[in-house]
Amino acid sequence: MEETIIPKTSTVLAALLRADFTTLWRNRRAVVMVFLVPIVILVSWKDLVAKMGAAFALSNSLTYGLIAIGLMGYTNSIARDRDKGIFQRLRVAPAPNWTIMMSRIFVQLSMIALVTTAIFVVGYDYDKITLTPAGYALTYLTAIVGGAVYLALGQVIVGLIKNPETVNSTSRLVYFTFVIVGMFGGMGMLGKQVEQITQWSPYGTVKTIMAAGMVPGSWTMDTTNALLVTLGYTIVFAVIGIKNFKWNTK
Amino acid sequence: MDNNQSESILKVTDLCVQYGTFKAVKEVSFDVRKGEIFGLLGPNGAGKTSTLSAIEGLIKYQSGTVIVDGHNAKEKPLYARAAMGVQLQSTSFQSELKVSEILQLFAGIYGVKLTNEKLTAILKDISLEDAAGKRFGQLSGGQQQRVSLVISTIHNPRLVLLDEPTTGLDPQSRRQLWERIEAIRERGHAVVLTTHSMEEAESVCDRIGIIDHGKVITIDTPQALIEKHKNDPEVIAVSRKGRVTLEDVFIALTGKEVRA
Ligand SMILES: Nc1ncnc2c1ncn2[C@@H]1O[C@H](COP(=O)(O)OP(=O)(O)OP(=O)(O)O)[C@@H](O)[C@H]1O
Ligand SMILES: [Mg+2]
Numbered sequence: 001m002e003e004t005i006i007p008k009t010s011t012v013l014a015a016l017l018r019a020d021f022t023t024l025w026r027n028r029r030a031v032v033m034v035f036l037v038p039i040v041i042l043v044s045w046k047d048l049v050a051k052m053g054a055a056f057a058l059s060n061s062l063t064y065g066l067i068a069i070g071l072m073g074y075t076n077s078i079a080r081d082r083d084k085g086i087f088q089r090l091r092v093a094p095a096p097n098w099t100i101m102m103s104r105i106f107v108q109l110s111m112i113a114l115v116t117t118a119i120f121v122v123g124y125d126y127d128k129i130t131l132t133p134a135g136y137a138l139t140y141l142t143a144i145v146g147g148a149v150y151l152a153l154g155q156v157i158v159g160l161i162k163n164p165e166t167v168n169s170t171s172r173l174v175y176f177t178f179v180i181v182g183m184f185g186g187m188g189m190l191g192k193q194v195e196q197i198t199q200w201s202p203y204g205t206v207k208t209i210m211a212a213g214m215v216p217g218s219w220t221m222d223t224t225n226a227l228l229v230t231l232g233y234t235i236v237f238a239v240i241g242i243k244n245f246k247w248n249t250k
Numbered sequence: 251m252d253n254n255q256s257e258s259i260l261k262v263t264d265l266c267v268q269y270g271t272f273k274a275v276k277e278v279s280f281d282v283r284k285g286e287i288f289g290l291l292g293p294n295g296a297g298k299t300s301t302l303s304a305i306e307g308l309i310k311y312q313s314g315t316v317i318v319d320g321h322n323a324k325e326k327p328l329y330a331r332a333a334m335g336v337q338l339q340s341t342s343f344q345s346e347l348k349v350s351e352i353l354q355l356f357a358g359i360y361g362v363k364l365t366n367e368k369l370t371a372i373l374k375d376i377s378l379e380d381a382a383g384k385r386f387g388q389l390s391g392g393q394q395q396r397v398s399l400v401i402s403t404i405h406n407p408r409l410v411l412l413d414e415p416t417t418g419l420d421p422q423s424r425r426q427l428w429e430r431i432e433a434i435r436e437r438g439h440a441v442v443l444t445t446h447s448m449e450e451a452e453s454v455c456d457r458i459g460i461i462d463h464g465k466v467i468t469i470d471t472p473q474a475l476i477e478k479h480k481n482d483p484e485v486i487a488v489s490r491k492g493r494v495t496l497e498d499v500f501i502a503l504t505g506k507e508v509r510a
Binding site for chain 2: 016026084089090095
């Protein structure tokens with residue numbers, strides 16, 4: 001009898017990545033939001049840059065970009081494709097489940113790198129913000145680490161909610177909560193206690209590590225703690241999100 | 251693998267599928283041999299899709315065994331899946347991708363080298379050579395179904411599972427699909443299909459299994475089934491124009507009432 005051939009994992013991943021990047025490219029109009037919000041914030045905060053520092057402005061706006069990627073870009077594409085049965089079709093092929101997810105996550109990580117680059121360019125263009133080479137390099141890393149929290153949070157949403165419309169509205173709600181609470185709470189406008197909570201929320205810790213990443217000399221013990229908390233959130237969210245995830249909506 | 255199994259491409263034994271407390275498939279057993287087209291028939295909700303989903307590895311089954319081309323589907327899921335081609339009852343591809351890109355994607359996943367010539371040949375084969383650059387979402391339902399079918403055989407699998415493949419097709423496409431299915435049989439491979447068309451079951455299936463309420467009622471060739479039941483009073487009662495068809499036997503065996 002004939003041998004059954006199991007395709008190489010690298011071949012499978014390459015095929016999935018190619019398809020997922022093509023899909024992203026065709027949907028490029030839908031991802032404008034991901035870029036727009038942080039850029040608008042960065043541009044409109046021109047005056048704040050002098051007062052609060054470049055790292056503050058960049059890390060803030062970049063955080064909004066990361067939240068948008070994880071909560072809107074990732075969740076909506078997963079919820080929609082799951083509802084259409086696209087995952088089920090892939091799963092009856094000899095593609096291990098993790099390759100299907102890995103490809104999706106990789107696409108979002110590249111989005112993070114793109115948004116980070118866009119923020120750097122706009123920051124330089126409008127606000128004349130420059131970082132040291134080490135600052136740029138470290139920020140790409142912290143952006144990936146920070147972005148992972150929101151991807152994991154997005155995973156919680158698609159893990160707990162099946163209906164794509166509900167996923168969409170929930171992720172929007174969570175997104176705006178983060179934006180509002182982050183913006184006002186983080187500045188102390190909602191009182192000391194909210195400021196403290198915000199600081200150690202996924203919003204605050206991500207912002208902290210990114211701000212320190214931009215000026216590596218300013219990295220302190222507190223930053224390291226923020227990094228550890230960020231990783232902790234990521235693991236907890238990822239476990240909840242993956243454990244509850246169903247591949248179909250039936 | 252031992253020799254007496256090599257004739258069997260799919261062997262399902264005492265398969266049980268449960269959703270929560272609801273038993274959708276109850277001790278279903280059948281086997282499909284090389285060069286055979288096996289039809290799985292049953293009213294809505296009988297458990298056909300659930301049976302196929304268990305074979306495909308999409309849902310966990312409570313008990314029973316599934317052997318695909320010698321590979322135990324639970325122990326060697328990737329081998330089992332590589333040996334089968336599947337068309338799901340409800341499935342879709344990324345609507346933003348072009349037809350050619352979807353074919354490339356699945357060729358990659360199944361480890362098949364897809365040259366441009368081969369791609370063109372495949373598209374021509376399903377009369378979609380002009381649609382290569384069209385997005386999947388822009389195709390008609392029947393055209394989408396043809397893409398889905400051709401993907402299910404892109405890696406020349408030994409077992410092809412088709413869940414209601416002809417639902418929604420025009421008569422021309424349906425006939426063409428029958429020929430395609432028969433060509434798979436000629437190659438010595440095996441096909442399992444579900445259908446609600448008794449005409450289809452009668453004209454393409456070598457053997458059929460009738461399943462209802464999750465249980466196999468009977469398995470036989472269409473002719474033998476008619477022969478065996480043509481004098482049953484229930485069958486005669488539902489037959490029309492004095493001629494007993496497979497549909498009459500089906501209705502007599504599964505009851506007249508429409509399923510919830
Ligand atoms: N995910 C699920 N959760 C709960 N019940 C389910 C699920 N999938 C199917 N069922 C139930 O299991 C039974 C069998 O369903 P199945 O889809 O296997 O039927 P079928 O024979 O394919 O029907 P049809 O001809 O309508 O396609 C039905 O009663 C259905 O409601
Ligand atoms: Mg079905």
